[in-house]
Amino acid sequence: MDFKLKIWRQKNRNDKGQFVDYEVKAVSPDASFLEMLDILNDTLVKKGEEPIAFDHDCREGICGSCGMVIDGRSHGPGRGIATCELRMRVFRDSDTIVAEPWRTKAFPILKDLIVDRTALDRIMAAGGYISSKTGGVPEANSIPVPKHDAEESMDAAACIGCGACVAACPNSSAMLFVAAKVSQFALLPQGKIERKERVLRMVEQMDKEGFGNCSNNYACEAECPKKISVTHIARLNREFIRAELT
Amino acid sequence: MNKFTALYRSSVGKKIIMSLSGLFLCTFLIVHASVNLFLFKGAEAYNTASHFMSSNIIIRLVEVVLFVGLLAHMISGVVVWIQNRMTRPVGYQMYRLKDNTKLSSRTPMLTTSASLVAFFLVSHLLTFWIPTRFGADPKLPYDMVADAFSQSSMAVFYIVAVAFLGFHLKHGFQSGFQTLGLSTNRYKWLIDSVAVIFWLIIPLVFASMPAYFLWFQ
Ligand code: SF4
Ligand code: FES
Numbered sequence: 001m002d003f004k005l006k007i008w009r010q011k012n013r014n015d016k017g018q019f020v021d022y023e024v025k026a027v028s029p030d031a032s033f034l035e036m037l038d039i040l041n042d043t044l045v046k047k048g049e050e051p052i053a054f055d056h057d058c059r060e061g062i063c064g065s066c067g068m069v070i071d072g073r074s075h076g077p078g079r080g081i082a083t084c085e086l087r088m089r090v091f092r093d094s095d096t097i098v099a100e101p102w103r104t105k106a107f108p109i110l111k112d113l114i115v116d117r118t119a120l121d122r123i124m125a126a127g128g129y130i131s132s133k134t135g136g137v138p139e140a141n142s143i144p145v146p147k148h149d150a151e152e153s154m155d156a157a158a159c160i161g162c163g164a165c166v167a168a169c170p171n172s173s174a175m176l177f178v179a180a181k182v183s184q185f186a187l188l189p190q191g192k193i194e195r196k197e198r199v200l201r202m203v204e205q206m207d208k209e210g211f212g213n214c215s216n217n218y219a220c221e222a223e224c225p226k227k228i229s230v231t232h233i234a235r236l237n238r239e240f241i242r243a244e245l246t
Numbered sequence: 247m248n249k250f251t252a253l254y255r256s257s258v259g260k261k262i263i264m265s266l267s268g269l270f271l272c273t274f275l276i277v278h279a280s281v282n283l284f285l286f287k288g289a290e291a292y293n294t295a296s297h298f299m300s301s302n303i304i305i306r307l308v309e310v311v312l313f314v315g316l317l318a319h320m321i322s323g324v325v326v327w328i329q330n331r332m333t334r335p336v337g338y339q340m341y342r343l344k345d346n347t348k349l350s351s352r353t354p355m356l357t358t359s360a361s362l363v364a365f366f367l368v369s370h371l372l373t374f375w376i377p378t379r380f381g382a383d384p385k386l387p388y389d390m391v392a393d394a395f396s397q398s399s400m401a402v403f404y405i406v407a408v409a410f411l412g413f414h415l416k417h418g419f420q421s422g423f424q425t426l427g428l429s430t431n432r433y434k435w436l437i438d439s440v441a442v443i444f445w446l447i448i449p450l451v452f453a454s455m456p457a458y459f460l461w462f463q
Contacts, residue, residue, distance in 0.1 A: 217347045218347065
């Protein structure tokens with residue numbers, strides 16, 4: 001398959017950046033979007049041009065680093081996938097594809113398609129943990145957990161911190177991410193102990209980082225590669241109200 | 247007070263204020279729409295109902311709360327909107343939000359419906375509320391309504407405005423419950439069903455009055 005590409009190129013944080021047109025030829029329909037970029041980069045390197053910088057690591061949808069907006073959608077067309085899981089066969093031959101970085105003030109662009117997502121790490125550092133003494137691993141079944149809670153918590157814990165929710169949100173809100181992290185702890189006995197401080201601190205940090213206010217339009221859920229449900233946002237709101245009132 | 251300002255400063259806190267005030271305003275719509283229905287029982291019934299509403303002390307107290315609620319809703323709405331606009335200084339070349347959201351939930355629809363409803367409210371208060379309340383107009387309430395809606399421009403304006411109110415509530419009602427954390431898998435169907443009363447039935451009731459005077463009188 002052949003494609004025309006419009007890709008955002010930006011040298012560094014301070015550069016203004018612009019779209020540059022490229023062409024790739026003879027790409028396998030089974031190649032992932034990242035593999036297509038690899039092929040393109042090979043040709044650029046051969047020509048002595050600077051390859052396109054993009055973030056990636058696991059290439060199997062579990063590390064959350066490969067975020068970019070492709071044809072106006074976080075991680076491209078399709079539901080429940082990251083860019084590394086996006087196959088070129090979903091496009092049509094000789095399509096023009098637009099690829100640009102996550103755009104929000106809270107994620108400054110570092111280079112080309114790579115953004116700085118450490119704002120999410122700072123939200124985690126503000127409360128996304130449990131405090132406990134280190135030591136031997138405790139016996140797993142010494143604290144019983146209702147099956148349903150364990151499942152819900154596990155669903156929330158599937159969040160890979162990719163930032164697609166923020167990128168897709170018209171308000172650049174990080175509520176789905178924070179909600180997933182708050183839920184994952186709030187549902188388990190170990191996490192309940194610090195639940196109040198956790199939700200207040202994480203929301204405070206989220207606001208400090210310059211993410212927007214959630215307006216419940218649910219674009220985040222539609223674009224999340226792990227299909228995190230917005231019912232977790234309802235839980236975050238509940239946790240917040242509980243923490244404020246009691 | 248300190249706690250309140252802290253709440254207001256936080257994104258979630260502002261949304262809680264928006265949802266509480268919004269849902270409170272929804273309950274007012276039920277009362278308003280029910281009183282309006284007396285129009286169909288005839289002039290006398292409507293005039294009596296209208297007199298009761300403007301003289302009852304409890305209603306007048308609730309009226310004050312209503313204005314406070316409306317103000318809180320509008321102010322937090324504007325603040326949220328401005329803050330959100332600032333979060334993405336450089337926009338996307340291509341942004342397919344339409345694939346992921348409903349029309350009623352998208353910001354342009356919410357701000358358009360909010361502005362139109364706000365404009366409508368001012369005009370509505372000037373036409374009906376101030377004259378009945380402060381007795382500036384010697385006409386009886388029923389005649390006032392009949393007069394106003396005999397002008398087709400006025401009647402159409404009212405119908406359009408309540409249609410937009412319906413749109414606003416299509417998003418707003420469920421959004422309020424989500425923000426209060428009540429929208430769980432278990433209750434979502436209930437919220438969505440009750441929402442129909444607010445985004446469809448109540449606007450239809452409101453629209454029926456201008457339509458009645460315009461076309462059937
Ligand atoms: S909630 Fe979904 S979209 Fe948001 S960071 Fe987590 S995995 Fe990515
Ligand atoms: S490279 Fe790890 S999720 Fe895509």
